[in-house]
Amino acid sequence: MFSANPFQETLYGGNWWAGRSVINNNPTAQCVRCHSVNGSGGEVGPKLDNIGNVLDRQQLLEALIEPSKRLAPGYGSITITLKDGQKVQGVLIEENNKEILLRTSEAEPLRIPLMRIAQRENSMSAMPAMSRMISRRELRDLIQYLGSLRNKVRIIEG
Ligand code: HEC
Known part of the structure; x- marks a missing residue:
């Protein structure tokens, strides 16, 4: 059984700017090699522009530390x-x-x-599990940032 307990602290309270920087710049995680946000990035994995509407924080955490548990539709x-x-x-x-x-x-x-x-x-996800690649603090920042990515809001504003 999956237990997120040791990671529960990563669900809330992260730093949005730091999370954005992990996505774009972290040399180990290399998120943008495979994912695009706001139109730039790779295409191996799904676009993340609206991921905050698709997955809740618990599911985001799971997608990051145990990617093979649930595969994004169309990607496995x-x-x-x-x-x-x-x-x-x-x-x-x-x-x-x-x-x-x-x-x-x-x-x-x-x-x-x-x-x-x-x-x-x-089948195995093509995404590497992030639990050993980045720190818990970085995970927490990521979840804060990913949770804020919601396409719809921008469409309404536009
Ligand atoms: C080597 C390519 C690769 C890298 C690097 C990578 N991912 Fe992924 N990611 C994927 C693939 C492929 C999927 C779809 C399969 C799955 O759900 O596991 C995915 C799925 C996801 C999902 C779930 C999407 C959904 O709609 O369910 C999230 C969230 C995510 N990645 C975030 C990240 C973040 C944040 C990073 C950097 C810390 C990252 N990924 C790094 C390839 C990658």
Whole structure:
């Protein structure tokens, strides 16, 4: 079972400016090699411009320290074993509390009710776990900054 306890202190109280600097400049974490924020950065991982609306702080923490636990939709393949023994594999498009949608080699996405799933295995995330790469203080600053990235606000202002 995942326990965020040793990291609970990183959820609140970080420094926004320091977090912004970790994303853009930290030589170990190299976030912008893979992610873009405000239009600049890499494309290996999802854009982070709106991540504050997508994930809450607990989920942000998890995405950073245990990236393979939950894969961002569209960014990882998973293998599912159904209760009848069938195995299916595909790229995760969407997941909610009723079903999983997979992109497979078929034209239509495959819908799998959670009830039918016996086991699932995520492929490894392409993102390195940050727990050993940056300090807890940097994690806390990052969570403060990431939590503030909300596209919609800017659209309303514009
Ligand atoms: C080597 C490439 C790489 C680096 C470096 C990297 N990431 Fe990622 N990141 C990814 C990929 C690929 C995913 C999608 C798979 C997943 O969810 O783990 C991802 C997912 C995420 C997510 C979850 C997004 C979602 O919509 O669920 C967050 C948040 C994130 N990264 C933040 C960061 C931050 C902050 C850093 C720097 C501290 C960083 N990443 C460094 C590749 C990278």
